[in-house]
Amino acid sequence: MNKRRGYATLAALTSVVALVSGAIYIGVGAAQGRAAVRTAVPAPAVWVGTWSAAPAKAAPAVGGHAGRSVRNVVHTSIGGTAARITLSNLLGEQPLKIAQVSLAVRAGHGPAAVPGTLRRVTFRGAGAVTVAAGGHRVSDPVVLGIPYDGDLLVTVATASHGGQVTVHPQARQNSYVADGDRTQDAGAEAYTRRTGAWQHLTAVDVLTRDARGAVVAIGDSITDGVTSTSDANRRWPDVVSDRLNRRGKDHYGVLNQGISGNRLLTDGRGPSTLARFDRDVLAQAGVRTVIVAIGINDLLRGTDTGADRITGGYAELARQAHARGLRVIGATLMPCAGHRRCTPALNAVREKVNAAIRTGRIFDSVVDFDRALRDPYAPDRLRPAYDSGDHLHPSDAGYARMARTVDPARF
Structure with a gap:
């Protein structure tokens, strides 16, 4: 099963809620004897991609070993009320062990997050996830206001270096690297190095109407x-x-x-x-x-x-x-x-x-x-x-x- 479509159920449930809510509203109006009026039912929320980068190259992990955090900076096209991310190990030759992942709205032009926007990202409820060689994993939905035409920080801390990892080398965007698991750091202090490649991350989708x-x-x-x-x-x-x-x-x-x-x-x-x-x-x-x-x-x-x-x-x-x-x-x-x-x-x-x-x-x-x-x-x-x-x-x-x-x- 294509995991990128694995959360279609959530969108479907959202659609049902919207339709049922509209039906209840119309029904109440009729019961109260009001004249029939065309009532606009909100469009159902659906998942739509806001950013992506194709898996392009196998390369050594930034820093060369585990115990580092890569804070990928990505630019949105559209916004939404929630987001989900895709981590790829398409070009890896062994399982990729991820210790923790976070998502935040970027503040300014560095690696700091807008206060109050840092969210822990989970995969089937767990913070840690292993991505099989040649595979990918899609996260659970993260409830967060995602801006149009704005920057997000997707920070990935690895538990093992996994040998060669999947990157997009020509990012034309500086991302950041810190020692240790710094996924929950909203500040910029720990992120002392830069990288010109997006690592592990290949897509961000938003839930939008x-x-x-x-x-x-x-x-x-x-x-x-x-x-x-x-x-x-x-x-x-x-x-x-x-x-x-x-x-x-x-x-x-x-x-x-x-x-x-x-x-x-x-x-x-x-x-x-x-x-x-x-x-x-x-x-x-x-x-x-x-x-x-x-x-x-x-x-x-x-x-x-x-x-x-x-x-x-x-x-x-x-x-x-x-x-x-x-x-x-x-x-x-x-x-x-x-x-x-x-x-x-x-x-x-x-x-x-x-x-x-x-x-x-x-x-x-x-x-x-x-x-x-x-x-x-x-x-x-x-x-x-x-x-x-x-x-x-x-x-x-x-x-x-x-x-x-x-x-x-x-x-």
Whole structure:
């Protein structure tokens, strides 16, 4: 059984309570002889993803041994009345023993928690949990007001180092490390070291009545935001979240499932997008729409990769998503001339792939990152203002331009 769906019962019970409460209210009104009035019944609370990071790499635990606490800093897209987290040992080779976990709302820009928000996280009622090699565990619900567009602290204290552990190395976010079990420390004093990777943690879901669902962006380093400013949440999915949830209605969780170096067709840095699509997209809580922004590394790092193979991979992703009732938006591949691996022959294949995407025969909708960011005087290159300097990855301004290209109405 998929443990990420293991708490559907709670959401179902919440729905029943809301519906029964509405029925009682209407029934009382009728019994008192009042005229029949249409009464709005509150929408049921459901679990929707607010943050995620794809398992990307096996690495030594921060500090190299047990008895340390990692305080992961994560940024929410939507808020809610409760949260649950997912801990992963997908890439570990032995059981991962967790001593204790806590959740809090972050205060300011360091590792301190907002007073009164620190909560102990449990797993089937227990504070300690063992995550099997290759597995994951979803926590019990934690009752806590989760803010929109805010930072959370998810602190994990390990009881054993577990050898190689599962991390997301290109976080573009500083998290913190302390000696000992400091999960219940609301203050910052014990957290004297920093790490640029998220460790163990792969998802945070919220219980909400306000969100219509989640949008999942799956891709490579461009989606991962590797050249964006650290600790600033300027990856293009972050900016999409800001645009969506600033509108005051139709809120959506926005989940970033980018892995730097990832390819559509073949394994390399992480499993291929085809191989991880079920786990990293289809299994996310409340997913309704997926944005597919992958394929440039198949050209830059692959061998004998033609346009037909890439578009065939896209078609398979769309087929899987449609089988789950999801809407699929496909992104064109952006220019890369000037990058050391980007040859004229590669660019010709890229243009064929983009032409196929633009026909509208593969995806339900298209977001044209290529046209939005290319230099009008040299269309095989990024516009200088949008180029981070390596002629492949966007600058902060480039990521913002990508986000503005995504039309919220298409969700």
